[in-house]
Amino acid sequence: MRLLSRDDWYEISHDLDWTLSYVEESDAFPAEWTGSSGVPKAAWQAWEEPFRVSYRDYVAVQREKEAGVAGVRDALKRAHIYEHLDPAVAAISHFHMGALCMVEQMAVTMLGRFARFAPSPRWRNISVFGMLDELRHAQLQLSFSHDLLKHDPRFDWCQKAFHTNEWGILAIRNFCDDWLLNANCVDAALAVHLTLEHGFTNMQFVALAADAMEAGDIGFSNLLSSIQTDEARHAQQGFPTLEILMKHDSQRAQRVIDVSFWRAFRLFQAMTGTAMDYYTPVDKRKMSFKEFMLEWVVDQHERTLRDYGLQRPWYWETFLKCLDHGHHALHLGMWFWRPTLFWKPNAGVSRAERQWLNSKYPDWEESWGVLWDEIIRNINNGDMAKTLPDTLPALCNLTQLPIGTHWDRHHLERCESTYNGRTYYFDSDVSKWCFDLEPARYAGHLNVVDRFVAGLIQPPNLAGALAWMSITPEVMGDDVYDYRWAAEFNRPAARDT
Protein backbone atom coordinates (compact mmCIF):
# COMPACT_ATOMS: atom_id res chain seq x y z
CA MET A 1 0.00 0.00 0.00
CA ARG A 2 1.33 3.41 -0.89
CA LEU A 3 2.18 5.57 2.12
CA LEU A 4 0.28 8.82 2.40
CA SER A 5 2.34 11.91 1.89
CA ARG A 6 2.86 14.07 4.98
CA ASP A 7 0.52 16.82 3.82
CA ASP A 8 -2.35 14.31 3.50
CA TRP A 9 -2.48 13.65 7.24
CA TYR A 10 -0.48 16.36 8.99
CA GLU A 11 -3.38 18.74 9.60
CA ILE A 12 -5.36 16.01 11.36
CA SER A 13 -2.56 14.65 13.52
CA HIS A 14 -0.56 17.66 14.63
CA ASP A 15 -3.03 18.88 17.20
CA LEU A 16 -4.31 15.53 18.39
CA ASP A 17 -5.94 16.16 21.75
CA TRP A 18 -8.97 15.01 23.69
CA THR A 19 -11.28 16.16 26.44
CA LEU A 20 -10.26 14.76 29.78
CA SER A 21 -12.95 12.98 31.76
CA TYR A 22 -11.17 10.96 34.46
CA VAL A 23 -9.08 13.83 35.79
CA GLU A 24 -9.43 17.56 36.03
CA GLU A 25 -7.60 19.55 33.40
CA SER A 26 -5.81 21.46 36.16
CA ASP A 27 -4.51 18.17 37.63
CA ALA A 28 -3.28 16.80 34.33
CA PHE A 29 -1.80 20.14 33.28
CA PRO A 30 -0.94 22.07 36.45
CA ALA A 31 -0.34 25.77 35.78
CA GLU A 32 2.96 25.52 37.69
CA TRP A 33 4.20 23.14 35.02
CA THR A 34 2.56 24.53 31.90
CA GLY A 35 3.22 28.16 32.74
CA SER A 36 -0.08 29.11 31.15
CA SER A 37 -1.31 31.31 34.02
CA GLY A 38 -2.79 34.47 32.62
CA VAL A 39 -3.24 32.99 29.15
CA PRO A 40 -6.72 31.60 28.31
CA LYS A 41 -6.76 27.96 27.19
CA ALA A 42 -8.28 28.91 23.84
CA ALA A 43 -5.36 31.22 23.09
CA TRP A 44 -3.02 28.24 22.74
CA GLN A 45 -4.96 27.08 19.68
CA ALA A 46 -3.07 29.78 17.83
CA TRP A 47 0.28 28.09 18.62
CA GLU A 48 1.58 27.17 15.15
CA GLU A 49 4.67 25.06 14.62
CA PRO A 50 7.41 27.14 13.02
CA PHE A 51 8.41 24.07 10.98
CA ARG A 52 6.66 20.88 9.95
CA VAL A 53 8.16 17.49 10.38
CA SER A 54 6.98 13.90 10.57
CA TYR A 55 8.83 11.12 12.33
CA ARG A 56 9.64 9.55 8.96
CA ASP A 57 11.12 12.81 7.64
CA TYR A 58 12.96 13.42 10.86
CA VAL A 59 14.62 10.00 10.93
CA ALA A 60 15.66 10.24 7.28
CA VAL A 61 17.35 13.63 7.77
CA GLN A 62 18.98 12.76 11.08
CA ARG A 63 20.27 9.48 9.66
CA GLU A 64 22.10 11.42 6.96
CA LYS A 65 23.57 13.80 9.52
CA GLU A 66 24.74 10.92 11.66
CA ALA A 67 26.34 9.21 8.68
CA GLY A 68 28.17 12.45 7.87
CA VAL A 69 29.53 12.85 11.38
CA ALA A 70 30.51 9.17 11.58
CA GLY A 71 32.34 9.35 8.24
CA VAL A 72 34.41 12.33 9.35
CA ARG A 73 35.03 10.75 12.74
CA ASP A 74 36.38 7.52 11.21
CA ALA A 75 38.55 9.36 8.70
CA LEU A 76 40.05 11.56 11.41
CA LYS A 77 40.79 8.61 13.66
CA ARG A 78 42.76 7.06 10.82
CA ALA A 79 44.57 10.34 10.14
CA HIS A 80 45.49 10.84 13.83
CA ILE A 81 44.33 14.46 13.64
CA TYR A 82 43.93 14.96 17.37
CA GLU A 83 47.52 14.02 18.11
CA HIS A 84 48.75 16.86 15.90
CA LEU A 85 46.53 19.61 17.25
CA ASP A 86 47.90 22.75 18.86
CA PRO A 87 47.51 22.09 22.62
CA ALA A 88 45.51 25.31 23.10
CA VAL A 89 43.05 24.15 20.43
CA ALA A 90 42.76 20.77 22.12
CA ALA A 91 42.04 22.61 25.39
CA ILE A 92 38.97 24.20 23.79
CA SER A 93 37.47 20.77 23.23
CA HIS A 94 38.27 19.66 26.81
CA PHE A 95 36.53 22.77 28.11
CA HIS A 96 33.59 22.49 25.73
CA MET A 97 32.90 18.81 26.38
CA GLY A 98 32.90 19.21 30.16
CA ALA A 99 30.88 22.41 30.09
CA LEU A 100 28.20 21.54 27.57
CA CYS A 101 27.60 17.83 27.06
CA MET A 102 25.39 17.46 30.11
CA VAL A 103 23.56 20.67 29.27
CA GLU A 104 22.31 18.77 26.21
CA GLN A 105 21.17 15.96 28.51
CA MET A 106 19.34 18.48 30.70
CA ALA A 107 17.66 19.80 27.56
CA VAL A 108 16.31 16.27 26.94
CA THR A 109 14.50 16.55 30.27
CA MET A 110 13.24 20.03 29.45
CA LEU A 111 11.88 18.99 26.08
CA GLY A 112 10.38 15.87 27.66
CA ARG A 113 8.52 18.21 30.00
CA PHE A 114 7.28 20.20 27.01
CA ALA A 115 6.19 16.96 25.31
CA ARG A 116 4.03 16.15 28.36
CA PHE A 117 2.96 19.49 29.83
CA ALA A 118 3.12 22.20 27.15
CA PRO A 119 -0.24 23.99 26.90
CA SER A 120 -0.66 23.27 23.19
CA PRO A 121 -0.88 19.78 21.58
CA ARG A 122 1.13 21.01 18.59
CA TRP A 123 3.87 22.18 20.91
CA ARG A 124 3.78 18.85 22.77
CA ASN A 125 4.06 16.85 19.55
CA ILE A 126 6.91 18.78 18.05
CA SER A 127 8.88 18.76 21.32
CA VAL A 128 9.40 15.03 20.92
CA PHE A 129 11.69 15.80 17.99
CA GLY A 130 13.59 18.37 20.01
CA MET A 131 14.02 15.76 22.72
CA LEU A 132 15.50 13.35 20.16
CA ASP A 133 17.79 16.16 18.92
CA GLU A 134 19.18 16.74 22.39
CA LEU A 135 19.69 13.02 23.00
CA ARG A 136 21.74 12.92 19.81
CA HIS A 137 23.83 15.92 20.91
CA ALA A 138 24.66 14.44 24.30
CA GLN A 139 25.49 11.05 22.81
CA LEU A 140 27.60 12.56 20.00
CA GLN A 141 29.72 14.48 22.46
CA LEU A 142 30.09 11.45 24.72
CA SER A 143 31.17 9.24 21.83
CA PHE A 144 33.58 11.91 20.50
CA SER A 145 35.09 12.19 23.98
CA HIS A 146 35.21 8.43 24.40
CA ASP A 147 37.26 8.14 21.21
CA LEU A 148 39.77 10.65 22.56
CA LEU A 149 39.93 9.44 26.15
CA LYS A 150 43.01 7.38 25.37
CA HIS A 151 44.83 10.60 24.46
CA ASP A 152 43.79 12.69 27.45
CA PRO A 153 41.95 11.87 30.72
CA ARG A 154 40.30 15.31 30.54
CA PHE A 155 37.79 13.86 28.07
CA ASP A 156 36.42 11.86 30.99
CA TRP A 157 35.03 15.18 32.22
CA CYS A 158 32.57 15.14 29.33
CA GLN A 159 30.46 12.84 31.49
CA LYS A 160 32.00 13.57 34.87
CA ALA A 161 31.97 17.37 35.08
CA PHE A 162 28.33 17.82 36.01
CA HIS A 163 28.74 15.29 38.80
CA THR A 164 31.46 17.38 40.46
CA ASN A 165 31.57 20.68 42.33
CA GLU A 166 34.01 22.35 39.93
CA TRP A 167 33.15 26.03 40.36
CA GLY A 168 32.64 26.92 36.69
CA ILE A 169 30.48 23.86 36.15
CA LEU A 170 28.41 24.88 39.19
CA ALA A 171 27.78 28.25 37.51
CA ILE A 172 26.52 26.56 34.35
CA ARG A 173 24.52 24.00 36.31
CA ASN A 174 22.93 26.77 38.37
CA PHE A 175 21.60 28.42 35.21
CA CYS A 176 20.45 25.09 33.76
CA ASP A 177 18.79 23.90 36.96
CA ASP A 178 16.93 27.18 37.05
CA TRP A 179 15.80 27.46 33.43
CA LEU A 180 15.99 23.99 31.89
CA LEU A 181 14.93 21.80 34.78
CA ASN A 182 12.74 23.92 37.03
CA ALA A 183 11.04 26.58 34.94
CA ASN A 184 7.52 26.05 33.61
CA CYS A 185 7.09 25.32 29.89
CA VAL A 186 6.33 28.89 28.81
CA ASP A 187 9.20 30.51 30.72
CA ALA A 188 11.63 27.76 29.70
CA ALA A 189 10.70 28.13 26.02
CA LEU A 190 11.47 31.86 26.14
CA ALA A 191 14.65 31.48 28.19
CA VAL A 192 16.08 28.41 26.49
CA HIS A 193 14.69 28.18 22.93
CA LEU A 194 14.48 31.87 22.24
CA THR A 195 17.32 33.30 24.30
CA LEU A 196 19.91 30.58 24.88
CA GLU A 197 19.51 28.54 21.69
CA HIS A 198 18.33 31.09 19.15
CA GLY A 199 20.32 33.92 20.68
CA PHE A 200 23.56 32.42 21.84
CA THR A 201 24.32 28.92 20.56
CA ASN A 202 25.55 30.43 17.30
CA MET A 203 28.47 31.67 19.40
CA GLN A 204 29.56 28.24 20.50
CA PHE A 205 28.44 26.19 17.53
CA VAL A 206 29.08 28.50 14.55
CA ALA A 207 31.87 30.83 15.63
CA LEU A 208 33.80 28.18 17.48
CA ALA A 209 33.19 25.64 14.70
CA ALA A 210 34.69 28.07 12.18
CA ASP A 211 37.72 28.73 14.36
CA ALA A 212 38.17 25.01 15.05
CA MET A 213 38.06 24.19 11.36
CA GLU A 214 40.64 26.88 10.63
CA ALA A 215 42.85 25.56 13.42
CA GLY A 216 42.65 21.99 12.07
CA ASP A 217 40.29 20.48 14.63
CA ILE A 218 38.07 19.12 11.89
CA GLY A 219 36.29 16.52 14.02
CA PHE A 220 35.28 19.02 16.68
CA SER A 221 34.20 21.54 14.06
CA ASN A 222 32.13 18.94 12.23
CA LEU A 223 30.49 17.85 15.48
CA LEU A 224 29.55 21.41 16.44
CA SER A 225 28.13 22.17 12.99
CA SER A 226 26.02 19.02 13.00
CA ILE A 227 24.56 19.92 16.39
CA GLN A 228 23.82 23.49 15.33
CA THR A 229 21.61 22.34 12.43
CA ASP A 230 19.26 20.83 15.05
CA GLU A 231 19.52 23.76 17.46
CA ALA A 232 18.65 26.26 14.73
CA ARG A 233 15.50 24.24 13.95
CA HIS A 234 14.07 23.52 17.37
CA ALA A 235 15.06 26.93 18.79
CA GLN A 236 12.27 28.33 16.62
CA GLN A 237 9.71 26.80 18.97
CA GLY A 238 10.19 29.84 21.17
CA PHE A 239 8.60 32.21 18.65
CA PRO A 240 4.96 31.01 18.68
CA THR A 241 5.15 30.90 22.48
CA LEU A 242 6.38 34.49 22.60
CA GLU A 243 3.70 35.58 20.14
CA ILE A 244 0.93 34.28 22.39
CA LEU A 245 2.45 35.56 25.62
CA MET A 246 2.87 39.04 24.11
CA LYS A 247 -0.90 39.22 23.62
CA HIS A 248 -1.69 38.26 27.22
CA ASP A 249 1.26 39.13 29.45
CA SER A 250 3.93 41.11 27.65
CA GLN A 251 5.56 42.23 30.91
CA ARG A 252 6.28 38.64 31.83
CA ALA A 253 7.77 37.97 28.39
CA GLN A 254 10.02 41.01 28.74
CA ARG A 255 11.15 39.96 32.23
CA VAL A 256 11.95 36.34 31.33
CA ILE A 257 13.88 37.31 28.22
CA ASP A 258 15.81 40.11 29.93
CA VAL A 259 16.82 37.96 32.89
CA SER A 260 17.80 34.92 30.83
CA PHE A 261 19.63 37.03 28.23
CA TRP A 262 21.91 38.51 30.90
CA ARG A 263 22.53 35.17 32.58
CA ALA A 264 23.25 33.41 29.27
CA PHE A 265 25.55 36.25 28.20
CA ARG A 266 27.62 35.90 31.37
CA LEU A 267 28.14 32.19 30.69
CA PHE A 268 29.08 32.72 27.05
CA GLN A 269 31.56 35.41 28.09
CA ALA A 270 33.28 32.65 30.07
CA MET A 271 33.02 29.84 27.53
CA THR A 272 33.17 31.31 24.05
CA GLY A 273 34.82 34.65 24.81
CA THR A 274 37.89 33.00 26.25
CA ALA A 275 38.10 30.30 23.56
CA MET A 276 37.78 32.74 20.65
CA ASP A 277 40.04 35.52 21.88
CA TYR A 278 42.70 33.57 23.79
CA TYR A 279 42.80 29.84 22.96
CA THR A 280 42.42 29.92 19.17
CA PRO A 281 45.83 30.59 17.58
CA VAL A 282 45.95 34.25 16.62
CA ASP A 283 46.53 33.60 12.91
CA LYS A 284 43.47 31.31 12.81
CA ARG A 285 40.96 33.70 14.37
CA LYS A 286 38.21 34.78 12.01
CA MET A 287 36.51 37.36 14.23
CA SER A 288 36.87 38.60 17.76
CA PHE A 289 34.29 37.59 20.35
CA LYS A 290 32.94 41.14 20.35
CA GLU A 291 32.67 41.28 16.56
CA PHE A 292 30.84 37.97 16.47
CA MET A 293 28.54 39.02 19.31
CA LEU A 294 27.66 42.25 17.52
CA GLU A 295 26.94 40.55 14.21
CA TRP A 296 25.31 37.29 15.33
CA VAL A 297 23.78 37.99 18.72
CA VAL A 298 23.20 41.71 19.25
CA ASP A 299 21.66 42.49 15.85
CA GLN A 300 19.59 39.31 15.90
CA HIS A 301 18.33 39.82 19.46
CA GLU A 302 17.44 43.44 18.80
CA ARG A 303 15.53 42.40 15.68
CA THR A 304 13.61 39.74 17.61
CA LEU A 305 12.72 42.20 20.35
CA ARG A 306 11.58 44.79 17.82
CA ASP A 307 9.58 42.33 15.70
CA TYR A 308 7.57 41.13 18.69
CA GLY A 309 7.03 44.53 20.29
CA LEU A 310 9.48 44.10 23.17
CA GLN A 311 11.79 46.79 24.50
CA ARG A 312 15.56 46.50 24.65
CA PRO A 313 16.55 45.50 28.20
CA TRP A 314 17.11 48.48 30.50
CA TYR A 315 20.75 47.35 30.87
CA TRP A 316 21.48 47.41 27.10
CA GLU A 317 24.15 50.15 27.27
CA THR A 318 25.92 48.31 30.12
CA PHE A 319 25.73 45.06 28.14
CA LEU A 320 27.34 46.69 25.09
CA LYS A 321 30.19 48.07 27.21
CA CYS A 322 30.68 44.66 28.84
CA LEU A 323 31.33 43.20 25.37
CA ASP A 324 34.68 45.00 25.47
CA HIS A 325 35.78 43.59 28.81
CA GLY A 326 33.95 40.86 30.69
CA HIS A 327 35.48 37.87 28.92
CA HIS A 328 38.98 39.32 29.44
CA ALA A 329 38.25 39.45 33.17
CA LEU A 330 36.95 35.89 33.19
CA HIS A 331 39.96 34.72 31.19
CA LEU A 332 42.43 36.36 33.55
CA GLY A 333 40.57 34.88 36.51
CA MET A 334 40.43 31.40 35.03
CA TRP A 335 44.11 31.47 34.14
CA PHE A 336 45.11 32.77 37.59
CA TRP A 337 42.94 30.17 39.38
CA ARG A 338 44.11 27.56 36.85
CA PRO A 339 44.49 24.71 39.39
CA THR A 340 40.68 24.82 39.74
CA LEU A 341 40.16 24.00 36.04
CA PHE A 342 40.00 20.57 34.42
CA TRP A 343 41.67 21.83 31.24
CA LYS A 344 44.89 23.70 30.56
CA PRO A 345 44.22 27.38 29.83
CA ASN A 346 46.24 29.32 27.29
CA ALA A 347 47.36 32.70 28.64
CA GLY A 348 47.18 34.08 25.09
CA VAL A 349 49.09 37.27 25.91
CA SER A 350 52.31 36.87 23.94
CA ARG A 351 53.50 39.99 22.15
CA ALA A 352 51.70 39.09 18.91
CA GLU A 353 48.54 38.14 20.76
CA ARG A 354 48.55 41.40 22.71
CA GLN A 355 48.88 43.29 19.47
CA TRP A 356 45.77 41.50 18.16
CA LEU A 357 43.87 42.11 21.43
CA ASN A 358 44.72 45.81 21.34
CA SER A 359 43.60 46.08 17.74
CA LYS A 360 40.21 44.56 18.61
CA TYR A 361 39.79 46.10 22.07
CA PRO A 362 41.42 49.55 22.26
CA ASP A 363 41.23 49.68 26.10
CA TRP A 364 42.71 46.22 26.58
CA GLU A 365 46.23 47.30 27.53
CA GLU A 366 45.13 49.79 30.17
CA SER A 367 42.48 47.52 31.65
CA TRP A 368 44.12 44.10 31.35
CA GLY A 369 47.66 44.37 29.99
CA VAL A 370 48.91 46.04 33.17
CA LEU A 371 47.64 43.14 35.27
CA TRP A 372 49.25 40.60 32.95
CA ASP A 373 52.52 42.59 33.09
CA GLU A 374 52.83 41.88 36.80
CA ILE A 375 52.09 38.19 36.24
CA ILE A 376 54.69 38.03 33.47
CA ARG A 377 57.25 39.73 35.72
CA ASN A 378 56.66 37.09 38.39
CA ILE A 379 56.95 34.24 35.87
CA ASN A 380 60.21 35.61 34.51
CA ASN A 381 61.56 36.14 38.03
CA GLY A 382 60.73 32.52 38.85
CA ASP A 383 58.31 33.64 41.54
CA MET A 384 55.58 31.21 40.51
CA ALA A 385 53.85 31.25 43.91
CA LYS A 386 52.76 34.83 43.15
CA THR A 387 51.13 33.70 39.91
CA LEU A 388 48.86 31.32 41.81
CA PRO A 389 45.92 32.00 44.14
CA ASP A 390 46.03 31.77 47.94
CA THR A 391 42.29 32.14 48.39
CA LEU A 392 38.98 32.17 46.53
CA PRO A 393 37.61 35.12 44.57
CA ALA A 394 34.37 36.75 45.75
CA LEU A 395 31.50 35.10 43.90
CA CYS A 396 28.17 36.43 42.69
CA ASN A 397 25.13 34.94 44.40
CA LEU A 398 23.23 34.97 41.11
CA THR A 399 25.62 34.01 38.30
CA GLN A 400 28.06 32.15 40.61
CA LEU A 401 30.88 33.83 38.64
CA PRO A 402 33.66 35.93 40.20
CA ILE A 403 32.61 39.42 41.20
CA GLY A 404 34.29 41.93 38.91
CA THR A 405 34.14 39.81 35.77
CA HIS A 406 31.19 41.33 33.96
CA TRP A 407 33.03 44.52 32.94
CA ASP A 408 36.49 45.78 33.89
CA ARG A 409 38.44 46.70 37.01
CA HIS A 410 37.31 50.32 36.79
CA HIS A 411 33.67 49.28 37.06
CA LEU A 412 33.92 46.87 39.96
CA GLU A 413 31.32 48.16 42.40
CA ARG A 414 29.96 46.57 45.52
CA CYS A 415 26.43 45.37 44.71
CA GLU A 416 24.35 43.71 47.39
CA SER A 417 20.83 42.97 48.56
CA THR A 418 19.61 41.87 51.95
CA TYR A 419 16.80 39.31 51.99
CA ASN A 420 15.49 37.57 55.11
CA GLY A 421 18.46 38.82 57.08
CA ARG A 422 21.16 37.52 54.73
CA THR A 423 23.38 39.68 52.53
CA TYR A 424 23.74 38.55 48.92
CA TYR A 425 26.52 39.94 46.70
CA PHE A 426 26.33 40.38 42.95
CA ASP A 427 28.75 40.86 40.08
CA SER A 428 26.73 43.78 38.70
CA ASP A 429 23.65 45.90 39.15
CA VAL A 430 22.06 43.74 36.45
CA SER A 431 22.51 40.53 38.44
CA LYS A 432 21.23 42.36 41.53
CA TRP A 433 18.17 43.45 39.53
CA CYS A 434 17.52 39.81 38.51
CA PHE A 435 17.72 38.73 42.16
CA ASP A 436 15.55 41.56 43.45
CA LEU A 437 12.80 40.69 40.94
CA GLU A 438 12.29 37.24 42.47
CA PRO A 439 14.43 36.90 45.62
CA ALA A 440 12.66 33.73 46.79
CA ARG A 441 13.76 32.04 43.56
CA TYR A 442 17.45 32.42 44.42
CA ALA A 443 17.63 32.95 48.19
CA GLY A 444 19.09 30.23 50.37
CA HIS A 445 21.48 28.94 47.73
CA LEU A 446 25.10 28.78 48.85
CA ASN A 447 27.80 29.60 46.32
CA VAL A 448 31.27 28.07 46.63
CA VAL A 449 32.51 30.83 48.98
CA ASP A 450 29.38 30.55 51.15
CA ARG A 451 29.96 26.79 51.43
CA PHE A 452 33.61 27.37 52.28
CA VAL A 453 32.68 29.83 55.02
CA ALA A 454 29.97 27.48 56.31
CA GLY A 455 32.59 24.76 56.83
CA LEU A 456 31.19 22.50 54.13
CA ILE A 457 34.58 22.30 52.39
CA GLN A 458 37.27 20.53 54.41
CA PRO A 459 40.06 21.04 55.05
CA PRO A 460 39.33 24.77 54.69
CA ASN A 461 42.19 25.61 52.35
CA LEU A 462 42.88 25.59 48.63
CA ALA A 463 43.82 21.89 48.67
CA GLY A 464 40.52 21.10 50.40
CA ALA A 465 38.64 23.17 47.83
CA LEU A 466 40.37 21.36 44.93
CA ALA A 467 39.54 17.96 46.41
CA TRP A 468 35.94 19.10 46.93
CA MET A 469 35.83 20.07 43.25
CA SER A 470 37.14 16.57 42.28
CA ILE A 471 40.21 18.12 40.64
CA THR A 472 42.91 15.44 40.42
CA PRO A 473 46.56 15.89 39.42
CA GLU A 474 46.15 14.32 35.96
CA VAL A 475 43.55 16.91 34.88
CA MET A 476 44.48 19.93 37.04
CA GLY A 477 44.89 23.07 34.95
CA ASP A 478 48.26 24.63 34.27
CA ASP A 479 49.56 26.93 31.56
CA VAL A 480 49.10 25.02 28.31
CA TYR A 481 52.46 26.17 26.87
CA ASP A 482 54.31 25.75 30.15
CA TYR A 483 54.92 29.53 30.37
CA ARG A 484 57.31 29.56 27.38
CA TRP A 485 55.42 32.54 25.87
CA ALA A 486 56.54 34.77 28.77
CA ALA A 487 60.25 34.55 27.92
CA GLU A 488 60.00 37.07 25.07
CA PHE A 489 59.08 39.76 27.61
CA ASN A 490 62.55 39.43 29.12
CA ARG A 491 63.91 41.07 26.01
CA PRO A 492 63.95 44.90 26.15
CA ALA A 493 62.07 45.21 22.85
CA ALA A 494 59.03 43.69 24.54
CA ARG A 495 58.57 46.90 26.52
CA ASP A 496 58.04 48.83 23.28
CA THR A 497 54.97 46.90 22.20
Added chain:
Amino acid sequence: MVMVPIYGRFIGDFTAHLVAVDTEDTIADVAAKIAAHSVCRRLPAQSAGSYEVLIDGRLIPPEVRVTQLSLRPLHWIDVRWKR
Protein backbone atom coordinates in the same frame (compact mmCIF):
# COMPACT_ATOMS: atom_id res chain seq x y z
CA MET B 1 40.67 35.83 68.94
CA VAL B 2 38.08 34.85 66.38
CA MET B 3 38.51 34.56 62.63
CA VAL B 4 36.08 36.62 60.56
CA PRO B 5 35.71 35.93 56.81
CA ILE B 6 35.37 39.12 54.80
CA TYR B 7 35.38 40.13 51.14
CA GLY B 8 38.42 42.31 50.51
CA ARG B 9 38.85 44.35 47.36
CA PHE B 10 42.07 46.18 46.54
CA ILE B 11 40.95 49.07 44.35
CA GLY B 12 42.53 48.70 40.92
CA ASP B 13 42.47 44.91 40.91
CA PHE B 14 39.80 43.15 38.88
CA THR B 15 38.13 41.07 41.58
CA ALA B 16 37.61 40.89 45.35
CA HIS B 17 38.83 38.01 47.51
CA LEU B 18 37.72 35.94 50.45
CA VAL B 19 40.05 36.96 53.27
CA ALA B 20 40.18 35.69 56.85
CA VAL B 21 40.85 38.45 59.38
CA ASP B 22 41.16 38.16 63.14
CA THR B 23 39.13 40.14 65.66
CA GLU B 24 42.45 41.29 67.17
CA ASP B 25 43.80 42.51 63.82
CA THR B 26 44.22 46.23 63.39
CA ILE B 27 42.88 47.86 60.26
CA ALA B 28 46.51 48.14 59.10
CA ASP B 29 46.77 44.33 59.43
CA VAL B 30 43.52 43.91 57.52
CA ALA B 31 44.81 46.16 54.73
CA ALA B 32 47.99 44.10 54.45
CA LYS B 33 46.02 40.83 54.34
CA ILE B 34 43.77 42.12 51.56
CA ALA B 35 46.62 43.69 49.60
CA ALA B 36 48.61 40.44 49.71
CA HIS B 37 46.20 38.89 47.18
CA SER B 38 46.57 41.73 44.67
CA VAL B 39 49.77 43.75 45.09
CA CYS B 40 52.82 42.10 43.49
CA ARG B 41 50.47 39.51 41.99
CA ARG B 42 48.53 41.58 39.47
CA LEU B 43 49.19 45.13 40.64
CA PRO B 44 52.73 46.51 40.87
CA ALA B 45 54.02 47.61 44.27
CA GLN B 46 54.43 51.33 44.86
CA SER B 47 57.63 52.42 46.53
CA ALA B 48 56.86 53.93 49.93
CA GLY B 49 53.18 53.34 49.29
CA SER B 50 50.89 52.63 52.20
CA TYR B 51 47.26 51.61 52.34
CA GLU B 52 44.02 53.04 53.60
CA VAL B 53 40.82 51.16 54.31
CA LEU B 54 37.21 52.02 53.58
CA ILE B 55 34.30 50.21 55.18
CA ASP B 56 30.80 51.13 54.05
CA GLY B 57 32.31 54.23 52.43
CA ARG B 58 34.02 55.48 55.62
CA LEU B 59 37.77 55.79 55.99
CA ILE B 60 38.83 53.74 59.05
CA PRO B 61 41.95 54.72 61.04
CA PRO B 62 44.72 52.11 60.86
CA GLU B 63 44.92 51.56 64.61
CA VAL B 64 41.26 50.52 64.98
CA ARG B 65 40.84 46.82 65.75
CA VAL B 66 38.38 44.53 64.00
CA THR B 67 36.69 43.78 67.31
CA GLN B 68 35.73 47.46 67.57
CA LEU B 69 33.79 47.24 64.29
CA SER B 70 30.47 45.55 63.66
CA LEU B 71 31.51 43.36 60.78
CA ARG B 72 29.16 40.67 59.58
CA PRO B 73 30.46 37.56 57.76
CA LEU B 74 31.61 38.46 54.25
CA HIS B 75 31.48 42.17 54.99
CA TRP B 76 32.89 44.10 52.04
CA ILE B 77 36.10 46.02 52.77
CA ASP B 78 37.93 48.23 50.27
CA VAL B 79 41.65 48.94 50.40
CA ARG B 80 43.49 51.51 48.30
CA TRP B 81 46.82 53.25 48.08
CA LYS B 82 46.94 56.10 50.59
CA ARG B 83 46.13 59.38 48.85
